[in-house]
Amino acid sequence: MMGSALLQSWLKHDHLFSKVIVVTPHQESVTPFQDADRVCWFAHPGEVDLHPDIILFAVKPQVLPQIISLYQRFLTHNPLFLTVVAGFARAFYEHALPHVSLIRIMPNLPVRVHKGMSALCANAAATPAQQQQCESLMQQVGRVIWVENDEQIDVVTAVAGCGPAYVYLLAEALEKGAEHLGLDTEKAALLARQTIIGAASYLEATDQSVHSLRQQVTSPGGMTEAAVAILQQNRQFDIMFKEALNAAMIRAKQLQERT
Numbered sequence: 258m259m260g261s262a263l264l265q266s267w268l269k270h271d272h273l274f275s276k277v278i279v280v281t282p283h284q285e286s287v288t289p290f291q292d293a294d295r296v297c298w299f300a301h302p303g304e305v306d307l308h309p310d311i312i313l314f315a316v317k318p319q320v321l322p323q324i325i326s327l328y329q330r331f332l333t334h335n336p337l338f339l340t341v342v343a344g345f346a347r348a349f350y351e352h353a354l355p356h357v358s359l360i361r362i363m364p365n366l367p368v369r370v371h372k373g374m375s376a377l378c379a380n381a382a383a384t385p386a387q388q389q390q391c392e393s394l395m396q397q398v399g400r401v402i403w404v405e406n407d408e409q410i411d412v413v414t415a416v417a418g419c420g421p422a423y424v425y426l427l428a429e430a431l432e433k434g435a436e437h438l439g440l441d442t443e444k445a446a447l448l449a450r451q452t453i454i455g456a457a458s459y460l461e462a463t464d465q466s467v468h469s470l471r472q473q474v475t476s477p478g479g480m481t482e483a484a485v486a487i488l489q490q491n492r493q494f495d496i497m498f499k500e501a502l503n504a505a506m507i508r509a510k511q512l513q514e515r516t
């Protein structure tokens with residue numbers, strides 16, 4: 258999903274790549290891109306007889322250790338390696354691919370609609386020009402920040418990588434609440450969905466802080482204030498989120514220990 262989402266966006270810009278090689282065991286995964294003359298498919302990296310400037314890993318975490326050493330053959334031309342794979346620190350790649358120029362990327366699902374939030378973390382070997390190249394690529398699909406280390410990539414994953422799930426959970430809760438108050442399923446779903454879409458679009462269209470936007474919808478003594486008072490009783494909403502993000506960080510460490 259993430260690899261094809263990025264490729265789909267990048268292919269829209271003719272100037273980005275003259276040729277793209279997709280390596281995957283399944284040729285049918287490349288079918289959506291076959292109309293693009295620039296895309297070719299190989300089942301195995303050993304079959305690739307070209308020297309790419311950029312190599313992107315977008316496999317599931319459990320697949321990466323099985324395939325990474327197959328990419329040592331490309332190191333002679335010092336390409337830039339990019340990876341969106343969660344849970345592997347830069348040291349893992351540096352061990353498997355000696356002297357690699359590497360940038361870890363943590364994108365999130367809205368890259369699909371060019372509204373992604375991506376964090377980038379380079380290793381010492383990645384040159385300023387390579388860093389600029391990676392930043393430009395990820396800017397095609399949303400906003401970009403640089404972070405300093407792998408720990409901060411975990412923070413970004415906990416907040417922005419997992420973040421769409423928190424927003425959809427909120428939408429599900431709103432939907433269930435609307436049904437509980439007597440609306441039919443279809444109307445409840447529309448209310449929840451459009452409220453999230455509208456709030457996010459308005460946030461994007463204004464320079465105001467989220468705090469000030471929230472205050473605008475919270476008249477003293479009104480309905481919103483009554484509802485927010487329940488959500489924030491003893492700051493429980495803030496505390497719940499802090500605990501949720503901590504749980505994601507702990508899980509990140511556990512997953513890394515397994516690798």
Ligand SMILES: NC(=O)c1ccc[n+]([C@@H]2O[C@H](COP(=O)([O-])OP(=O)(O)OC[C@H]3O[C@@H](n4cnc5c(N)ncnc54)[C@H](OP(=O)(O)O)[C@@H]3O)[C@@H](O)[C@H]2O)c1
Nearest residue numbers: 258259260280281283286315316317318341342343364366
């Ligand atoms: N989804 C997200 O929101 C998100 C966000 C941040 C980071 N990520 C990271 O992105 C990575 C991919 O996640 P995903 O959700 O996009 O998974 P996915 O949809 O399962 O994509 C994995 C891709 O790897 C391909 N593949 C399988 N075996 C391969 C092999 N031996 N060599 C080369 N390619 C192979 C698959 O090809 P076929 O389709 O042909 O099987 C598929 O296209 C994960 O490591 C995840 O941590 C995902």
